[in-house]
Amino acid sequence: MLKVIACFKWVMDEADIKVDTGSRRLILDRVGYKISLYDRNAIEEAARLQEQHGAGVVAMTVAPPTAKQCLKDALSRGPDKACFVNDPSLVDLEPAQTTAILAAAIEALGDFDLIICGEGSSDLYTQQVGPALAEKLEIPCATYVNKLTYMEGEKRIIAERKLDDCMEVVSMPLPALVTVLPDINTPRIPTLKQVLAASRKPIDNITLDALGVACEGCMQTTGILAATMERRRLRFGAGEEDIRAIIGALLKEGVIA
Amino acid sequence: MAGIWVFAENREQTLELLNAGKGLAADFGTNLTAFAWDKQWAQDYITHGADQVLLLPPLADGQPLESCVPVIAEKAKTEDPDVFFITATQRGKEIAARLAARLNAGLCSGCTGFKVDKEKKSLAMERMLFGGLAVQTLVPATRPQMATVPPRTFDPAAPQEGREGNIRELPAIPPSAVTVVGRTAKVREAVDITEARIVVCVGRGVEKKKDVELARELARVLGGEVACSRPVAEELHWLPEEVYLGISGKKIKPDLYVGVGVSGQIQHVTGIRDAKVIFAINKDENAPIFEAADYGIVGDLYQVVPKLIQELKSALKA
Numbered sequence: 137m138l139k140v141i142a143c144f145k146w147v148m149d150e151a152d153i154k155v156d157t158g159s160r161r162l163i164l165d166r167v168g169y170k171i172s173l174y175d176r177n178a179i180e181e182a183a184r185l186q187e188q189h190g191a192g193v194v195a196m197t198v199a200p201p202t203a204k205q206c207l208k209d210a211l212s213r214g215p216d217k218a219c220f221v222n223d224p225s226l227v228d229l230e231p232a233q234t235t236a237i238l239a240a241a242i243e244a245l246g247d248f249d250l251i252i253c254g255e256g257s258s259d260l261y262t263q264q265v266g267p268a269l270a271e272k273l274e275i276p277c278a279t280y281v282n283k284l285t286y287m288e289g290e291k292r293i294i295a296e297r298k299l300d301d302c303m304e305v306v307s308m309p310l311p312a313l314v315t316v317l318p319d320i321n322t323p324r325i326p327t328l329k330q331v332l333a334a335s336r337k338p339i340d341n342i343t344l345d346a347l348g349v350a351c352e353g354c355m356q357t358t359g360i361l362a363a364t365m366e367r368r369r370l371r372f373g374a375g376e377e378d379i380r381a382i383i384g385a386l387l388k389e390g391v392i393a
Numbered sequence: 394m395a396g397i398w399v400f401a402e403n404r405e406q407t408l409e410l411l412n413a414g415k416g417l418a419a420d421f422g423t424n425l426t427a428f429a430w431d432k433q434w435a436q437d438y439i440t441h442g443a444d445q446v447l448l449l450p451p452l453a454d455g456q457p458l459e460s461c462v463p464v465i466a467e468k469a470k471t472e473d474p475d476v477f478f479i480t481a482t483q484r485g486k487e488i489a490a491r492l493a494a495r496l497n498a499g500l501c502s503g504c505t506g507f508k509v510d511k512e513k514k515s516l517a518m519e520r521m522l523f524g525g526l527a528v529q530t531l532v533p534a535t536r537p538q539m540a541t542v543p544p545r546t547f548d549p550a551a552p553q554e555g556r557e558g559n560i561r562e563l564p565a566i567p568p569s570a571v572t573v574v575g576r577t578a579k580v581r582e583a584v585d586i587t588e589a590r591i592v593v594c595v596g597r598g599v600e601k602k603k604d605v606e607l608a609r610e611l612a613r614v615l616g617g618e619v620a621c622s623r624p625v626a627e628e629l630h631w632l633p634e635e636v637y638l639g640i641s642g643k644k645i646k647p648d649l650y651v652g653v654g655v656s657g658q659i660q661h662v663t664g665i666r667d668a669k670v671i672f673a674i675n676k677d678e679n680a681p682i683f684e685a686a687d688y689g690i691v692g693d694l695y696q697v698v699p700k701l702i703q704e705l706k707s708a709l710k711a
Contacts, residue, residue: 150523162527168444180446204629231490232499259523261640267487268494269460279487294574303576306457312570324399326513327568354499358517359530363659365666374692379701382688383708391670392591392615392709 138191138310141251142182143238143269144175146199146206147259155362162362169306171209174254175322177316179286182252183214184321189286194219194245198237200226211334212326215290217338219245223344231264233351238265239272240349241342250293251313255280266315277313278306282320395473396445397421398537398658400488401463401480402429402458404437408549410478410542411442417516417548418444420509421475428465432560439558448562459487460569466495467602468563474537475514478504481541489541499533504540516540525663527639535615545587545644583633584618584631592647594638595625596682598654598694602631607698608653614705620645621660638664654694657682674698 152167171179185191195215197206199222207218221241229237242248251273253266263279270277283296295314297304326334372378388391397418399410407427418425424444429435435446447468449461469477469492479489481503493500501518505528508517516538522529533539586592593612595605606617612619619632626637638645640663650668654675655661662685665671673686677694684687690697 144513148523149432150526153523153526155526162523179403194593207636214506226639230499231502232497235494245408260502261521262490262500263486263501263526264490264493264502269489271491277487277491278571297483302579303577304573306571307574354497354535355501355531355533357529360522360527360534363521363525363528363663363666365662367685369686370682372688372690374690374697374700376700376704377583379697379704380689380708382690383701383704385688386649386670386672387708389670392705 138189138250139248140182140185140191140193141242141245141248142175142177142179142193142195142218143251143265144179144210145172145234145254145255145257145259145293146170146197146203147172149255150258156241157362158207159360160361160364162360169203171206172254172257172259173260174256174316174318176254176320178214178252178254178318179210179213179215179360180321180323181316183324185250185286186214186216189288192216192272194248196238196241198226198229198234198241207339208331208334212331213324214330216337217340219340219342221342221344221347225255225344228357229351230353230355231260231262231268232354235265235268235272236351237347237349238269239342240347241274242269244342244347249291249310249312250286251275251311253313253315255315255317263315266313268314273311274339275311275313276308277315278308279315280317282317284314284316284320330366395421395423395475396470396476397423398428398477399475399479400425400485400575400582402482402484404434405549406480406482406485407434408441409439409544410480411438412550413436413478413547415442416477417476417509421514422510423475423593426474435560439560440552440554442553442556444514444558446558446560449561450563450565452566452611453568455572455574456566456569457489457573458484460566460571462488462491462495464566465565466492469496469537477537477539478514479539479541481543486541490541490591496535496537496539496581498535498537498539499531501531501533501540504542505546507540519621521663523642524660526652528657543644545646562621565686574579583635586620586636586638589618589620590647590669591615591644591649592620592638592645593653594655595621595632595653596655596675597622597624598656599625602629604695605631607694611651611698611702611705613617614702614709615649615651617647617649617651620655622655622658635649640664652682652686655682656680657685674701
């Protein structure tokens with residue numbers, strides 16, 4: 137049986153983030169959390185392999201224990217089982233730390249054929265964890281995949297990558313890792329039945345101690361501030377006089393001629 | 394050993410990184426190294442500021458570009474550079490992440506700028522968080538100090554005749570488990586929007602596909618090109634994906650950006666923040682685009698744009 141691991145991250149919903157305009161501080165005390173957008177595509181792609189090839193799917197995440205509700209959400213999207221690597225210290229992790237912990241957890245899990253990650257997370261969007269994880273596990277990877285084909289019997293996958301200037305089709309032996317783009321599939325909206333079934337699925341609780349992985353950060357974050365843009369913010373009405381005034385100003389600035 | 398290293402997929406991006414690295418090499422009192430895929434560019438990179446060029450051997454048939462990672466990582470382990478900038482194209486981002494994993498080094502993804510601490514020889518690097526909502530400042534605690542830098546973040550380095558440097562060949566690239574079985578160039582459906590001096594952007598406030606023509610007419614009068622926000626390309630497919638602007642789309646630096654019915658979500662604004670002048674037309678006075686604009690008209694685009702076209706025709710004719 138094809139064994140698939142879909143990695144996902146439980147992230148702050150950026151739509152809930154407010155900004156204190158004076159200090160440029162982010163106000164995070166009322167934010168909700170969600171499965172990172174592109175990770176839903178990763179889980180969906182694993183679920184597709186489960187439906188079409190009978191793959192066994194494990195959903196894996198690294199988070200503080202307070203993120204427990206992410207498991208039901210992930211499991212309602214198809215996976216057979218969840219691996220919940222949790223510890224109160226697992227907050228604000230750098231990509232290198234997330235990678236090291238995932239690598240240790242996957243090694244502890246043992247057998248796998250394919251790891252699927254989203255192209256990047258919707259909070260940090262560093263796009264590092266997928267390829268870095270492949271490197272740590274010493275397996276081949278294909279990033280920015282928008283079409284995935286499992287060659288049954290050959291233990292191989294064909295992945296179509298959407299790159300800046302071309303589409304590239306690559307073939308690689310399993311075990312391997314892919315990171316997927318949002319256009320690879322349309323993530324399902326779980327039905328009530330799937331949500332109910334999710335609560336009966338098994339969950340592996342893995343502690344950091346059990347993994348025995350030390351993970352110091354490689355970078356120091358010295359500041360997080362709301363992005364600003366110095367603009368003049370001049371408001372005009374829709375009348376002809378207003379329009380002429382703006383055209384006059386644009387001519388004067390030399391941006392139109 | 395030390396030095397500032399830059400790696401990019403092509404010449405244009407290499408010159409941009411050389412420009413970023415040049416000042417840094419002077420600040421750190423060290424030299425500047427560029428990677429080249431082709432011998433013909435090696436001297437060119439030296440002319441544009443490199444003191445040393447590391448020449449990558451040609452790839453075998455079916456070998457992906459990313460298989461250069463082990464060779465570059467080995468070189469970095471022996472030479473221990475201070476800083477390593479890599480272009481933030483998709484291939485560049487994969488290469489950088491894998492190099493950082495091999496070197497156990499931190500990596501600042503999508504670095505938009507940096508400040509230099511000359512004494513400590515360290516960088517404070519900035520990047521966007523939460524889809525462009527916030528700016529994170531990172532100081533690496535590991536070596537090399539690594540970052541991926543989006544194309545067009547820096548201007549290309551200027552040539553300086555008579556510069557000299559050395560060219561060294563790297564060992565052969567080992568075979569990779571990944572085989573390229575096909576490659577098709579993307580069919581370019583649109584103009585290169587990043588080159589346009591004036592950009593008229595279509596947002597969701599434009600109600601029907603045929604109304605895109607209104608934006609086209611405005612662009613024609615202004616001598617500009619038409620772009621759009623992400624949903625207009627990805628959900629509605631009214632315009633090609635190459636012209637949507639934003640954090641995950643194109644980043645532009647035109648003289649003038651005109652937003653037509655663009656609400657101005659932060660993800661979009663991130664793609665236009667380097668425009669010299671931003672002019673927005675939207676009927677919703679609370680649209681966030683007005684916070685990001687120099688000139689804003691609160692009004693129905695279906696009334697404003699035709700009037701604007703008419704006024705521009707007479708003003709620009711004179």
